[in-house]
Structure formats: C-alpha cells, structure tokens
Amino acid sequence: MKMRKRILSVLLTTAMLGTCVMGCSSGSDDSGEKSESGKRFEGVTLRFAPNWGTDPDHEIGRKMLKEFCDETGLNIELEEIAGDEMKNKISVDAAADNLPDVWQYWPGCVCKDLADAGLLADCSEYLEKSEVIAKDHFSDTVLAPCTFDGELLVLPRMGASGVLMINTEIFKKYELEAPKTWDDLMEVSKVLRENGVTPLNVGSKLGNPSHFFYNELVCQFEEGVQDVNNLLDSSKTTFKTDAMEYAANKIEEMVKAGCFADDVLGSTGDWAPSCAYYDEGYAAMCYTFSWQFASFSDETLEKSEIIKIPQIAETDRADNHMQGTTNDCWCISKKAWEDTEKQEAITALVDFLMWDYTKETAQGGYIITVDSELDKLIDYEALDSKLMSDVLQWRTDNNIEADPMIWQSLPNLAIQTDYCNALDELWAGTITGAEFIEKCETSVKDNL
Amino acid sequence: MRVAKKKRWIPFVVFVVPALLVYTYFIIYSIGNTGYYSLTQWNAISEPKYVGMKYYMDFLKDKDFHMVLRNSLLNVVISLIVQVPAGLIGGYLLYRTRRFYKLYRFLIFIPVVLSASAVALLFTLIFHAEFGPVNALLDWAGLSHLTHSWLSDVKVVFYVVMIPMTYQYIGLYVIIQLSGMQSISEDVIESATIDGASSFRIFWNVVVPMQKGVTMMCSVLIISGCFKAFEHSYIMTWGGPGYSSSFLGVYMYMETFVKGNYGKGSAIAMIILVGTLACTMAVQRIFREEE
CATH class of the missing domain: 3.40.190.10 (Periplasmic binding protein-like II)
Known part of the structure; x- marks a missing residue:
C-alpha cells in the first residue's frame, strides 16, 4: 500500500513538473529554422499594442x-x-x-x-x-x-485636422450669417442662446476637446504661436503670456455668454459626446477633429458647412491657419x-x-x-469619408496652415494633466481666465 | 519525542507558510514598498530620487488635495449617516416581510452585483442636462428653476456622484443586516411580541442593540469603501470639473497613472491607508464604549 502511494506520488510530481516546464517554455519555435511552410517569420512572436477601439x-x-x-x-x-x-x-x-x-x-x-x-x-x-x-x-x-x-x-x-462647421438649417431658421469675426460669433451665440439652441459643441472632459479650441485662440497671434513653440523648451515654458492670458479671458467671456452647452462636462465633454451633441441637432456649430469624422450622419453632413475660425479683432495673423499636426x-x-x-x-x-x-x-x-x-x-x-474629402479640399483651397499644439508641446505629463483639469474648470465656469493661467503656471513651477 | 514535535510542525509549514509568504509579499511588502516610494520622486521609469516628506508637506498647502480630502471625509460621513440606518431599516423590513420576501431581497440586492461602470454610465445618462430624465421630470413638475447641469456644476456634482454609489451599495448592507437579524433567536422576538411591543419597539429595543456587531462591520466596510472610492467618480466625471468630484482614490489614480507621478501617488495611497485605519479604529472605539 505504502509502495503504491510512493509510486503514485512520484508519478504525480513528475507530471506536475512536466506541466510546469511545458507551461513555462515559449510557444514559439526558437530554433531559427524556417518552418515547412517557408513563411518569413514563422515562430517569431511580437507584442503589438495599438490604440484601437x-x-x-x-x-x-x-x-x-x-x-x-x-x-x-x-x-x-x-x-x-x-x-x-x-x-x-x-x-x-x-x-x-x-x-x-x-x-x-x-x-x-x-x-x-x-x-x-x-x-x-x-x-x-x-x-x-x-x-x-x-x-x-x-x-x-x-x-x-x-x-x-x-x-x-x-x-x-x-x-x-480640426474643422469648424455650422448647421445651415439652424442658421437659416434664425436668419443668421456664418460668423467671420469673434464679435460675429458672440452675436450669433446670443441669438441662438435666446432661442434655446446651444451655439457651440465644445465641452471639456480632461481637456477634450477644449484644449484644441483654446489653442485656436492662442494661435490667433504670431506671439501665441511662438509661445506654444516655446513650451517645448522647459526653460521657457510659461502660461503667463499675453496670448495665453487673452485666450483664457476670451473663453471666460464665452462661458458667461452661454456660447457652450450648460453641461460642458456631461453633455459635450470628450470627443464622442460633443460630436453626438451636434449630430443630434442640439448645437448650431461644431468644432471637432478628423478622427471623429466618421461619427456624423449623412443627414447632418448634408446641412453642414465648413467655415474658418472666426478672427478676433486684435489678431495679427491672416485667417488661413487651424489646428492640425x-x-x-x-x-x-x-x-x-x-x-x-x-x-x-x-x-x-x-x-x-x-x-x-x-x-x-x-x-x-x-x-x-x-x-x-x-x-x-x-x-x-x-475617399470613403465625404467630410474628410471636403475638409482636405477646403484646407487646400484656403491654403490652411497647421498651428502647433500646446497639449503636445508641454514638457511633461503632470503639467499636461493639470492644464487639462484647469481647462475643465474654466469651461465649467468655476475659475476665471486669470485663475486658469495661475493654475497652469503653478503646475509649471511645481513640475519642472 | 523530538520526532513527534517535528511532526507537529509539518502541517504548519505545509499549510500556513505558503499563505504567510503570499500575504507578506503581496500585502506587507507592498505596503512597505509604497511607504518607501512615497518618500521618493519617481516616474516608474527612471531611478527613484529620495525627497523625504516633501509630498506630505506639500499636501498641507495643496488646495486640490484639501478639496479631495474634504470630499472623501464628507463621503464617509454622508454614507455612514445614510447607508447604516438604511441597511438596518431595509434589513428589518425584509426580516418582517412574509409575502414576496425573496422577490424584495432579489430586487434590493441586484444593484450590488451590477458592474460599477454600468451603474455609473446609467446615472450619467439619468443626470444628463439635455435629455436626462431628472431635468425632464423637474421641468414636467413645473420646477424648472431646480434643473441643473448636474455633472458640470461644482456645487452639486459631488453629491450627484454619490447617488449611484449609495444606490449600488445600500443593498449590500441591507443583506448583511438581514443575515444578522436572521441569527436572532425567534424566541426573543416572540417574547417581545407577547409583551405587547410594537414592531417599531422591537426594532429599536431588541433588533438594533443585538445588531451592534453587524452594524460596526457595515460601518467599517463603508469607511474603507469611501476612502478608496473610484469607479463612479472616474466614469461619470473623471473626477472633475477640476477635482471637484474626486475622492482620494481618483486623485491617487490621476497622480500615479495619468501624470506618471508614482511617488506622489504612493503618498496618497499611504494617506488612504492611514485614514481608513484611523476611522475604523475610531468607529470600533465608539461601538466598544457603547457596549
């Protein structure tokens, strides 16, 4: 009886060790020889992590x-x-x-x-x-x-590529013209707001898609473009510049004037919700990026018209630039x-x-x-996507240049996250433009 | 004699040591390691740089941290005030129910087994400012002045995020209390009934005192749950706007994984640990003193 038990335990131990050894060995054939199939990389394994959804x-x-x-x-x-x-x-x-x-x-x-x-x-x-x-x-x-x-x-x-579109049906209904200047944008927003329509679909959830829109305003100045390029050099990183401050104050003004959705985080925060918001007809204008183009219905695209970013009065640049990098x-x-x-x-x-x-x-x-x-x-x-076709054609026709991106140019992730969080607060109206700049600047000091 | 003593050690070595090693490595060593990293500046890629108590001192003047800590403590207080009595009352109502008992028990417990992400998403839609039923209901009832941008308004967003948390976990405490009540001898309840005690009197004078141990356990679970709360806040608002709906768990996640500041994240983890232990000990003391 004892002998049997011993034999059984030896067998089980051998089986267990065998399984472990087999389990630990790689599944690939490491001999380096080509398999019978003659395929180039037979037996080679690579780990590949795409950002796919x-x-x-x-x-x-x-x-x-x-x-x-x-x-x-x-x-x-x-x-x-x-x-x-x-x-x-x-x-x-x-x-x-x-x-x-x-x-x-x-x-x-x-x-x-x-x-x-x-x-x-x-x-x-x-x-x-x-x-x-x-x-x-x-x-x-x-x-x-x-x-x-x-x-x-x-x-x-x-x-x-960024794009700004207007819903021509809504504009026609309220007898509005597509805004060319920032003042036009504010006027149009006022009328739309009075009629219960959200003017612009830009919300903010961890800075999406708000950081691009803020960037558009900063880059309305030559100096602003330089400010963004300076961010790459950590010795020059600062948010305390005229262009950055101007843009922050303009956003504060837009929030107060009701240019964005009331619920900037819940309704229009992040890419998909902000596009769905426009697609469903809640907003009269849509600012978004090329990776979202496939999300719009044909019906929405038929009544949409691409326009340039409205120019602020103090701009010292021509109107042929937009975010895209x-x-x-x-x-x-x-x-x-x-x-x-x-x-x-x-x-x-x-x-x-x-x-x-x-x-x-x-x-x-x-x-x-x-x-x-x-x-x-x-x-x-x-192209399979009509909107992409139209946007690229529009960029070519209008000789649109790509502006540099603040989000990408910041020296590290900590500052980038604080910048995005501060944008959420600015969009929600809980901090002023000046406080936004102060928050970002504090982050720069703390994290460099 | 010696052989017999040795043999007595064998089961200990076989059964206890592996578990002890696993526990030591995954719990004790990890806590120690987190404590060490909390004293370093580390991005998880390069070598950690010792900075001493820097992060702990920074927390004293960090406004965001103050807001997050306040949120977490408020979450503990509100949850204790709401969920402990709700668990007791709900458990007692179930305990006294004869008809459809199983159906009620099922309905109350079902949110507990739902995924926190699903519940958070559901409530994101419920509180959607444009097409969410909450604002629609308020409009319909003529209370339009009460409608809000629930997820963007910093004055209310914290409480809005707490609602799905309460909804999801209350069933757990009801069932825990119910299990406790079911272990109360039926003779006790019968005697009280024969003495003419009303249902409320039985609850207040018999059930509540006898459920003290269970209530304390529920309180401990609530405290630890509140300190490490994460899913609902992260999914509904990413802890925003800013950090207005963040709890310590979300703050730790943002610092560690989003900003890549593992040192500061570890310091927050240590604060969560110490805070949970301190609150748990305080609750235990209160219950013991009452005994």
Missing part, C-alpha cells in the same frame, strides 16, 4: 493585421487599448520592464519620459532597414514632435529592437503599419497621412 478604421486594422500575419507567419500578441488609457498601460508596462515591442502612442511630452529613460529604439536605424519608408517622406514639422535631443525616437503615424506615432521598444531575432519582424510590421495600413485608412478617409510619398497615392476625390 470601435472605430471603423480599427476594424480594418484588425482584418489587415490578420492577413499580414497569415502571409508572413508572424505571431502577434495583440494588446488593444482604447483612448487615453494607453498612457496608463505604457506607464505600468515601462515600470515593470514589460513594454510591448511596438505600440501606438502620442509624440511630444507623452513620450518624453520614455525617451529620457532610453526605452525607445532609434528610429533612424529602422528607416535605414525599411524597404518602403524613408525619412525624406516626412517634413521637419511632422518630425519635430517625434525628435528628442536630435534623435528620431518615434515614427509619425498620422496627421489630424502629427497626432500620434508608432514606438518601438529599444529592448525588442536590440533583439536580433525580432528586428527583421519589427521592420516588416512597422513597414506594414506605416505603408499598407496607413494607405488603406487614409484612402478610407479615416486618417490624414503625413507621409508625402503615400500622400501622392491617395485619390482624395474618392
């Missing part, structure tokens, strides 16, 4: 990525994260020394800590190896937020890049992302490519 272009991404993997034999461990939560994921992964091999992120200050800690691969090395992407595909402006201390550490993924980027982990077994596969994956996937989504009208070579291949008259 439920948008149609993300669905295209999933489908194309599967086809790419089937074709190359590459095994992708997909770690999808939607929206700003990506920042949390990457920060936790970096702390645990467990960064994905390739991920989608935001350039500028969001990447700065990673760049400072040497966790990002030098993308010039990727560009040297790439078969389809080269540095001269991108303008200096596009590469600026991707460059840290002179090194290109992330790759620009897409551009973005390198919005997000692809990052490659330095650790993964230095792994020679992975380097080829990473190059192929990034090539696929930056060429094939970008081309497909740009042609679909979901994104704006910042790759000048790819841009030549896009048939802008045949």
Whole structure:
C-alpha cells in the first residue's frame, strides 16, 4: 500500500513538473529554422499594442493585421487599448520592464519620459532597414514632435485636422450669417442662446476637446504661436503670456455668454459626446477633429458647412491657419529592437503599419497621412469619408496652415494633466481666465 | 519525542507558510514598498530620487488635495449617516416581510452585483442636462428653476456622484443586516411580541442593540469603501470639473497613472491607508464604549 502511494506520488510530481516546464517554455519555435511552410517569420512572436477601439478604421486594422500575419507567419500578441488609457498601460508596462515591442502612442511630452529613460529604439536605424519608408517622406514639422535631443525616437503615424462647421438649417431658421469675426460669433451665440439652441459643441472632459479650441485662440497671434513653440523648451515654458492670458479671458467671456452647452462636462465633454451633441441637432456649430469624422450622419453632413475660425479683432495673423499636426506615432521598444531575432519582424510590421495600413485608412478617409510619398497615392476625390474629402479640399483651397499644439508641446505629463483639469474648470465656469493661467503656471513651477 | 514535535510542525509549514509568504509579499511588502516610494520622486521609469516628506508637506498647502480630502471625509460621513440606518431599516423590513420576501431581497440586492461602470454610465445618462430624465421630470413638475447641469456644476456634482454609489451599495448592507437579524433567536422576538411591543419597539429595543456587531462591520466596510472610492467618480466625471468630484482614490489614480507621478501617488495611497485605519479604529472605539 505504502509502495503504491510512493509510486503514485512520484508519478504525480513528475507530471506536475512536466506541466510546469511545458507551461513555462515559449510557444514559439526558437530554433531559427524556417518552418515547412517557408513563411518569413514563422515562430517569431511580437507584442503589438495599438490604440484601437470601435472605430471603423480599427476594424480594418484588425482584418489587415490578420492577413499580414497569415502571409508572413508572424505571431502577434495583440494588446488593444482604447483612448487615453494607453498612457496608463505604457506607464505600468515601462515600470515593470514589460513594454510591448511596438505600440501606438502620442509624440511630444507623452513620450518624453520614455525617451529620457532610453526605452525607445532609434528610429533612424529602422528607416535605414525599411524597404518602403524613408525619412525624406516626412517634413521637419511632422518630425519635430517625434525628435528628442536630435534623435528620431518615434515614427509619425498620422496627421489630424480640426474643422469648424455650422448647421445651415439652424442658421437659416434664425436668419443668421456664418460668423467671420469673434464679435460675429458672440452675436450669433446670443441669438441662438435666446432661442434655446446651444451655439457651440465644445465641452471639456480632461481637456477634450477644449484644449484644441483654446489653442485656436492662442494661435490667433504670431506671439501665441511662438509661445506654444516655446513650451517645448522647459526653460521657457510659461502660461503667463499675453496670448495665453487673452485666450483664457476670451473663453471666460464665452462661458458667461452661454456660447457652450450648460453641461460642458456631461453633455459635450470628450470627443464622442460633443460630436453626438451636434449630430443630434442640439448645437448650431461644431468644432471637432478628423478622427471623429466618421461619427456624423449623412443627414447632418448634408446641412453642414465648413467655415474658418472666426478672427478676433486684435489678431495679427491672416485667417488661413487651424489646428492640425502629427497626432500620434508608432514606438518601438529599444529592448525588442536590440533583439536580433525580432528586428527583421519589427521592420516588416512597422513597414506594414506605416505603408499598407496607413494607405488603406487614409484612402478610407479615416486618417490624414503625413507621409508625402503615400500622400501622392491617395485619390482624395474618392475617399470613403465625404467630410474628410471636403475638409482636405477646403484646407487646400484656403491654403490652411497647421498651428502647433500646446497639449503636445508641454514638457511633461503632470503639467499636461493639470492644464487639462484647469481647462475643465474654466469651461465649467468655476475659475476665471486669470485663475486658469495661475493654475497652469503653478503646475509649471511645481513640475519642472 | 523530538520526532513527534517535528511532526507537529509539518502541517504548519505545509499549510500556513505558503499563505504567510503570499500575504507578506503581496500585502506587507507592498505596503512597505509604497511607504518607501512615497518618500521618493519617481516616474516608474527612471531611478527613484529620495525627497523625504516633501509630498506630505506639500499636501498641507495643496488646495486640490484639501478639496479631495474634504470630499472623501464628507463621503464617509454622508454614507455612514445614510447607508447604516438604511441597511438596518431595509434589513428589518425584509426580516418582517412574509409575502414576496425573496422577490424584495432579489430586487434590493441586484444593484450590488451590477458592474460599477454600468451603474455609473446609467446615472450619467439619468443626470444628463439635455435629455436626462431628472431635468425632464423637474421641468414636467413645473420646477424648472431646480434643473441643473448636474455633472458640470461644482456645487452639486459631488453629491450627484454619490447617488449611484449609495444606490449600488445600500443593498449590500441591507443583506448583511438581514443575515444578522436572521441569527436572532425567534424566541426573543416572540417574547417581545407577547409583551405587547410594537414592531417599531422591537426594532429599536431588541433588533438594533443585538445588531451592534453587524452594524460596526457595515460601518467599517463603508469607511474603507469611501476612502478608496473610484469607479463612479472616474466614469461619470473623471473626477472633475477640476477635482471637484474626486475622492482620494481618483486623485491617487490621476497622480500615479495619468501624470506618471508614482511617488506622489504612493503618498496618497499611504494617506488612504492611514485614514481608513484611523476611522475604523475610531468607529470600533465608539461601538466598544457603547457596549
């Protein structure tokens, strides 16, 4: 009996250890030999974290990525994260020394800590190896937020364009003209407000989409553009400038005049709610960005007209500028890049992302490519998204230049978050323009 | 003799030590580590830099922190005032109910098992200023002057965020109290009834004193829940506008994961821990003194 028990325990222990060893070993074939199928990356596994949610272009991404993997034999461990939560994921992964091999992120200050800690691969090395992407595909402006201390550490993924639209039906109903100046905007808002219509759909939930709108006002001055560019240099970072203060006071004035929804956080805070608000006819004007274009109904778009940002009286710039810049980027982990077994596969994956996937989504009208070579291949008259087509055409017709972005140019995440929180308060009317500037300036002092 | 003594140690080693190791690593070591990080400036990527009590001293003059702490303490007080009596009364009503008892119990408990995110989203829509039923109802009742931008108005947003929290957790305390009441001997209730005590008298003079232990446990659960409250505030308002509807849990999350300030986040975590312990001990003391 005892003997049996011993044999049984030895067998069970062996089985358990065997299972552990099998469980701990990697599922990939590390022999380095090509499999019988002869696929290029058979047995190679990469961790890839895109910022994907439920948008149609993300669905295209999933489908194309599967086809790419089937074709190359590459095994992708997909770690999808939607929206700003990506920042949390990457920060936790970096702390645990467990960064994905390739991920989608935001350039500028969001990447700065990673760049400072040497966790990002030098993308010039990727560009040297790439078969389809080269540095001269991108303008200096596009590469600026991707460059840290002179090194290109992330790759620009897409551009973005702001747009201001009016609901012509509502304007016609109240016999209003599209506003050309800020004074017009305030007049129009007054009439709309009196008739129970919210003038503008811009709300604020952790600075979305308000930070872009505030930025539009700051950049109505040449000095304002310089102020935003100065933010990149931490020795010059300040909110105490004439343009910043002017813009903050103007927003305070707009809040008091009822230019925004009453419930700026609940009704129009964040991208999707603010667009839905306009789409449902609650607001007469809509300010949004290109990643939201697919969310509008055809019915709404038919009665919408694109207009320029109304000019403030004191402006010293022409009216051909608007927010639009390198919005997000692809990052490659330095650790993964230095792994020679992975380097080829990473190059192929990034090539696929930056060429094939970008081309497909740009042609679909979901994104704006910042790759000048790819841009030549896009048939802008045949985009799937009519609004994207119209906006791009409008930008070309009006020779619209892209303004720099405060959010992206701030030196670190702490200041960026405080800036966004202060915008929420400014929009909610709980602080004045002067207090907004003071809050942001305090954050700069505390976090630099 | 020695062999027998050794054998007595074997079950201890086999059963207690693994659990003790897991507990030590995940609880004791983690708390110690958090305490250490709270004394450093750390972004989770580069090496931590020792800054001593800087964050704790900064909290003394940090207006945002004061607002968040006030919110958390107010949340504790209001929750204790509302949820403890509601749990007792709800539990007693269920205890005395004979018809549809199971249905009522199910209905009261159902919000507890719902996801906090779903409840928070539901209440975001309920309090939507434009098409939410709350403002519509007020308009319909001719009380338009009471309509609000519930989620943007800093004067009310904190209380609005508290509503789904209360709605979701009250059922838990009702069921805990009910379980406690069910362990009261039926003879006690019967004797009180025979002595002519009314239902209210039985509740006040028999049930409430006998439920003291359970009530204390509910209070401890409420305190710890309030200090680490996160989901409803984060989903409904992201703790905003500013930090007006944030609790310490949200503030910690924003500092740690959104701003990447792990040192300050750890300091807030330590304050949550100390605050919860202090309040719990105070509640225990109050209950003991009453005994």
